Amino acid sequence: MKSVFIFMFCLLCTSGIDAARILGVFPMPAPSHYFLGSALMKGLAEAGHDVTMISPFPVKDPPKNGSWRDIILDGMMEDMEEKFKKIDLFTMQQQSAFSTILFLNFMGQSTTEKTLSHPKVQELIHSNEKFDVVIVSQFVTDGLKPLANHFQGHLVLFSNTAVNSWLNHLVGNPTLPSFHPEVLLGLPKRMNFFERLSNTLFYVLQRLNLELWAYPKQNALSKKYIPNAVDLDLVNRNVSLLLLNSHTSLFNPQPLLPCMVEIGGFHISPSKKLPQDLQKYLDEAKQGVIYFSMGSNLKSNRLPVEKRDALLKAFGKRKEKVLWKWEDDTLPGQPPNVKLGKWLPQQEILAHPNVKVFITHGGLLSTTETVYHGVPIVAIPVLGDQQMNARGAEQAGYGIVLPFPELTEEKLTSYLDEIISNPKYRKNVQARSRIMKDREVTPLQTAVYWVEYVIRHNGAEHLRVAYLDLAWYQFYLLDVITFIAVVLFIALILLKKTISYVCRRKSDKTNTKTDKTKKTN
Structure with a gap:
């Protein structure tokens, strides 16, 4: 009975949509990133779509359905292994969270440039091909996201972890440092005062890093290698869907917008026989x-x-x-x-x-x-x-x-x-x-459904929230708070001056009466 239900669900998911052209960009030269990216893209191919995947790794078992094309980033894995020979990862836990941010900045910029400048990627960029959807791994390679506009496709982001402050601002989901620990700090879900203080300060620090360093650098790379690249700030405000590799069985429940879909566990396949x-x-x-x-x-x-x-x-x-x-x-x-x-x-x-x-x-x-x-x-x-x-x-x-x-x-x-x-x-x-x-359907089927949903509804703009039209200081009401603070400050000054004036007048009257009394005497 269960197999019949799943079959009917798959039919419903694929109804009303022809085979779509989907590009997946998963350039990080790390096997864990590839495992997740390939599982997602193969699921879309199995659903009957025409899939192209950019990655440092060739697919080992191409899907039987749909269409599959590998664009392999030759040399990136070897280059990473050469660099990591000089880095002792077991000592990185001694580094501060800020040092980790700097390391991620360097790694992200290097990976983005090596991807965009790769001959195979440049050939694709100048091929005049178009894609219905471009799925980009959301991990320190933001300069790749303008590829969606270049190929005239809707932008779908895939995060290999749960919702966090690095992701929320991209789709307008609120981030509250009071109960949302920063990924790199490893704080408990119930933070004391000093942990919340540390969490808040680090949140501000990493946002400043994104806005003042990481995003401008990534934007410069996209403009360097993608003809007429759309500005990254505009691209970040037009994300159609954010797929999250998370689930409530693994993470604390968090507020999610309709365009944020949890698919944690989607890479787990039915167990095969052991050697x-x-x-x-x-x-x-x-x-x-x-x-x-x-x-x-x-x-x-x-x-x-x-x-x-x-x-x-x-x-x-x-x-x-x-x-x-x-x-x-x-x-x-x-x-x-x-x-x-x-x-x-x-x-x-x-x-x-x-x-x-x-x-x-x-x-x-x-x-x-x-x-x-x-x-x-x-x-x-x-x-x-x-x-x-x-x-x-x-x-x-x-x-x-x-x-x-x-x-x-x-x-x-x-x-x-x-x-x-x-x-x-x-x-x-x-x-x-x-x-x-305990889910209605498998998480991979959920991912396929929502990618197709974006295509069926031409980018699903109806899921977009109004926050994305606000500057960050407007969202957090800093302009309103500043205005109120200035008004109160001016009011307090006026009140002080008024009181001083009244007191001075009263003092003057008292002094005048005293002088008259002395003269009379």
């Missing part, structure tokens, strides 16, 4: 399995020696088997209960009933997948949004946060004992899993 050796390894783990992965960007083989030794000693004492994503062929000091893999099918592993806990860096893809499959976590966040995701898991009761600087054999052992022996963590994550899965 035979992994299937056997997991099936025979009678005491359970601990799965450990730091994701695609953080490499375990680059862990500081003291942290690696702490992990080895903690794992070596466990009765459970340990499955470790390790990028080299050998691991010095590898205990007999530890199995290594340069690449591991994470979704299929998490779906296995013998997996007791997932030790993760707290990346959003990993967090989404562990919630979907109902596996509690020990999170060791290092950079970016990982701390925010990890704290969210801890507050929701399905994870424990172990800050990377505090990683020791003793702490890891204690946290593993707690999360494996205490049933509340698995109970909480399985409750979240049921929430994530």
